[in-house]
Amino acid sequence: MEIAKNAALVVVDVQKGFDETGFWGPRNNPGADGNIAALIDTWQATGRPVVFVRHDSVEPRSPLRPGHEGNGFKDYVEQRRGKGAGHELLVTKSVNSAFYGTPDLDAWLRAEGVSQIVLTGIQTNLCVETTARMGGNLGYDVVVAYDATHTFDLSGPFGWRGSADELGRASAVSLHGDGFARVVLTKEVVDAAG
Template identity: 45%
Template sequence: MPYRDYESLSLAESAIICVDVQQGFDRERWGERNNPDAERHIAELLAAWREAGHPVIHVRHDSTEPDSPLRPGRSGNEFKPAGEPEPGEPVVGKRVNSAFIGTELEALLRERGVRRPVFVGFTTDHCVSTSVRMAENLGFEPYVVSDATATFDRELGGTRYAAEQNHRLALAQLSDEFATVVETATLLAALAERKA
């Protein structure tokens, strides 16, 4: 169950890390997706973080796979409207699942004094999960926002696993050991409390 006690959350030294909020994830090739409200929650969080003056960093997957819709030069590589960077917000391009491998993300966080990266985006069980795990291993205190992330159906050995099941299991595996799992409303309430 996501963390709900906003009064105990610390958003000092936080930044939103917006992972792979790209148009390519709208393609049918990915199959069924859970959480159709993810983009709305991402937009709400970005607006709140910007208003509070906290850092916002965007991660874009620049696939090297020939047929990937996320490959640079294709429309799928572009950001969705909900995750469109504003002027001055860094964009980190990555080629693997982790947003930290071969990128300047760690340096950007350290330069800005960020201890608590708040992860949103796609997909819960791939790039979000990999990036969150590595953030914790690097000494950060990550949050992952359960309703501002989403994933797709997966298949193994002829068995199909529903997107919502994959999503919840990925969050359960991250919870406590790698990250604090929270909901958008909880973070927005915590942010409002800081301003009051």
């Protein structure tokens, strides 16, 4: 695997509100936070650009709504912001895709000459997947560090319910199998970027 010298790490919605398990329910991938931190550390140590994405929910009961403590980044992310040698960007959004946020992520990446993005964050099958699909459609070389993402159990139509593990795997298969992104493990990315 090759990670470009200017590949951007896009850290999607790693916010305190996702720790409110009473709201979200069971999650998968308990090691995700450690892997997210490792990716940020690698990007900052190598001077690559990092994009921090924050979801500002418009839902009044959401733990991610502005003004609620859960809207803030998790402590380990907040402690790392502004510490790297590379460029850094904060994108805020109220929908699934980081490409529909403020400022315009696509415009910023193109101005920086970035053609490869590495995605990490929450939730695997929602905001991470949507951002990966859009990135692929926009022509970026998209890499998803699967074990640096996590999601939650979810109810769907017809009484169906998917576990976090099932939803995460389905997302990985769809992204990788359909060519939107290469779905890999954090160690592969860190080794290639170091």
